Amino acid sequence: MLSNKISLVKKYIKLSKLRVVELLLVTTVPSMIVSLYSMPPLNLVAYTLIGGTLLAVSANVMNQVFEIDRDKLMTRTSDRPLVTGDLQKSSAIIYSIAMGVIGFMVLYFLTTPTAALIGLIANQFYIFVYTLILKPRTNQNIVIGGAAGAAPVLIGWTATGSALDVGAWLLFLLVFMWTPAHFWALSIENESDYKNADFPMLPTQETHERSSIYIAIYSCATVLISIAAAPVLQLGIVYLLISISLGTNLMYKSFSLYKKNIQPIKYFVFSNTYLAVIFLGIVADIMWTLRGVVT
Numbered sequence: 001m002l003s004n005k006i007s008l009v010k011k012y013i014k015l016s017k018l019r020v021v022e023l024l025l026v027t028t029v030p031s032m033i034v035s036l037y038s039m040p041p042l043n044l045v046a047y048t049l050i051g052g053t054l055l056a057v058s059a060n061v062m063n064q065v066f067e068i069d070r071d072k073l074m075t076r077t078s079d080r081p082l083v084t085g086d087l088q089k090s091s092a093i094i095y096s097i098a099m100g101v102i103g104f105m106v107l108y109f110l111t112t113p114t115a116a117l118i119g120l121i122a123n124q125f126y127i128f129v130y131t132l133i134l135k136p137r138t139n140q141n142i143v144i145g146g147a148a149g150a151a152p153v154l155i156g157w158t159a160t161g162s163a164l165d166v167g168a169w170l171l172f173l174l175v176f177m178w179t180p181a182h183f184w185a186l187s188i189e190n191e192s193d194y195k196n197a198d199f200p201m202l203p204t205q206e207t208h209e210r211s212s213i214y215i216a217i218y219s220c221a222t223v224l225i226s227i228a229a230a231p232v233l234q235l236g237i238v239y240l241l242i243s244i245s246l247g248t249n250l251m252y253k254s255f256s257l258y259k260k261n262i263q264p265i266k267y268f269v270f271s272n273t274y275l276a277v278i279f280l281g282i283v284a285d286i287m288w289t290l291r292g293v294v295t
Contacts, residue, residue, distance in 0.1 A: 015081045015092060016099075017060040021053055023272055024152045028052055030279040031156030031171055033286055034233055040160050047110035048159040052152055054103025055119045059126040059148070061096035065089055066131050074193040111159035118158060122151030139202040146179030167233045174225045175275070181218040182271040184211055185257065188264035212258035215267070219254040223247030226278055235285045242281035250274050 028048060032040045064071065064082050068089065071077035081087040100123055108116035130145035150172045157168040187194055187201040188211060194201045203211040226243040229235065253270050256262040 011081045011086045012095065015061055015064065015087060015095070016057040017064075018053075018057070020060060021056045023276065024056060024149055025049055025052060026276045027150075027171070027175055027279050028152040028156035030282045031153045031168070032160050033283055034167065034171075035157045035160045035162035037234075037286060038290065044111060044159065047106055048115065048156060051103045051105075051107035051111065051116070052119060052155050054099045054106065055123045056103075056152075058096045058100030058103060059123045061092050061099070062127045063131045065092050065096065066127075070197040070199065073197040074190070076190050076193050107155070107159070112161055115155045115159040118151055118154045122148045122155075135199060137200065139200045139205050141200070142183045142202075143180045146176050149179050150175035167229075170225065170229050170232050174222060174229065174278070177218055177221045177225060178271065178275055181215040181222070181254070182268060182275075184215050184218075185264045185268040185271065187211075188257075189268065208260070209258065212254065216251070216254040216258060219250050223250060229282075233282070235282060236289055237285075238288050239281045239285035242284070243278060246274050246277055246281075 029045055032045060032048065064080055067077075068082050071080055071083045077083065082089060082092055100120075103123075104116050104120050107119050126145065126148035130141065130148060134141040134145050153171045153175055154164065154168060157171075158164060162168075184202050188203040188208065191201075191203050194204050202214060206214075223243075226247055227240070230240045230243065250271065253262065253267045257264060257267045
């Protein structure tokens with residue numbers, strides 16, 4: 001009996017796609033810290049992460065509910081619980097709604113109503129605008145849909161009670177511009193999957209060279225925004241060195257991808273690291289500055 005319950009929990013964890021969520025949450029805490037320019041209360045951090053995670057899980061699950069038939073056609077997604085029949089569609093819908101409601105309530109009552117509203121808008125945008133309208137119809141789906149993935153920045157910023165200002169929107173823009181190149185690299189790697197499922201991703205409709213050029217353009221924009229964040233957010237040499245060195249590497253990776261000197265998955269993996277370290281660099285810089293003030 002216990003083993004069956006454990007097995008069921010594992011299926012719901014797999015359905016939740018937590019590995020997709022974890023990178024987005026890496027942007028949340030640094031945004032909270034920079035909004036206050038100090039460490040927020042740990043209980044507030046916990047509530048923000050819990051609420052944001054539950055809303056993201058809700059969106060991920062509903063995305064899979066709507067894409068069962070297409071997921072069956074893709075090797076990468078063919079073992080998802082709804083595809084294999086390990087979980088029923090009705091159960092997934094109830095789970096998604098429950099996670100969304102709880103996540104919204106956690107943010108609303110334990111952080112701020114503004115953070116909750118942003119989280120709810122991002123949740124609905126991902127489910128209905130990205131999943132149902134953009135993804136099956138245009139190769140620019142991830143460009144517009146990236147707004148949902150950048151929302152944790154705004155959630156973290158407003159969860160502390162801070163008003164949205166230029167710094168918040170600059171960090172939002174950083175993640176927003178990072179997203180297309182990141183997912184286009186994955187799309188090149190899984191091009192045949194997306195063709196089989198009839199998803200109009202950019203790499204399925206453009207040549208490798210043109211797709212790589214678009215990746216390079218968005219990579220360049222991401223790097224420039226990351227550097228611009230230094231003066232706007234009053235960050236110092238620690239962050240600047242991190243952003244320049246990582247940005248140089250990201251641009252080199254995009255050039256190598258264009259020349260076919262690396263596999264797309266290598267750019268994809270590095271771009272994950274890039275975003276995480278950029279935001280951790282913000283934290284490191286602020287902590288270093290505060291350390292100097294205290295001493």
